[in-house]
Amino acid sequence: MTKKSKSSAQWLNDHEKDEYVLRARREGYRSRASYKLFEIDEKFGLLRPGTVVVDLGAAPGGWTQIAVNKCGPKGFVVGLDLLDIEPLEGAMLIKGDFTEEKVLAELMAVLQDRPVDLVISDMAPNLSGMREIDQPLAIYLTELALEFACSTLRPGGALVMKCFEGSGVDEIREVIRNNFKQLTNFKPKASRGKSREIYVLGRKFKGSSI
């Protein structure tokens, strides 16, 4: 067995035993990531009946499921991803690359000038394991999500973004600090301890544009 296939086998083995993977299967959620949003929402109370939510990097749809359930029939939930997302009752789903203008235009058309209450982004590039390649790609997605949030959120709205600690994240925090009244860093228990993943939240959007 090569070193790479050994570590993939180990990953698969760990994944199959992971408490959140098992829980997601038992409770009918599409991803272990669902529990990260549960924790975020439990702490910050962002998803309420009637909330308008944009979920970026939504596949396979774990976060979207939670948003639909919590926001109810008066809410409006749009999920977007590069990958297919199995249909989900109560959510509008867009397949496309968020970095492309035409996909952004499609999202804006679906929103139809609705002020957005909450942007959640769990987008992550395919990680190569080489930080000097992965980090700029991850930061680029984060910057685009932040720019989108600042142009669509209603004043008072909120943003939750996955970031990977490292180069460029402090600059993202600075933009959030300038545009939102509250900046918070949160590492859910469901986020693997050894991962550099962290969720950065901006709450109480000031209403200005970057």
Ligand SMILES: C[S@@+](CC[C@H](N)C(=O)[O-])C[C@H]1O[C@@H](n2cnc3c(N)ncnc32)[C@H](O)[C@@H]1O
């Ligand atoms: C960690 S997964 C999201 C899991 C999701 N929150 C859930 O609960 O099921 C990250 C997602 O980001 C998506 N992604 C990465 N780059 C993207 C891009 N440029 N446009 C749209 N989605 C992207 C990936 O396809 C992947 O499905």
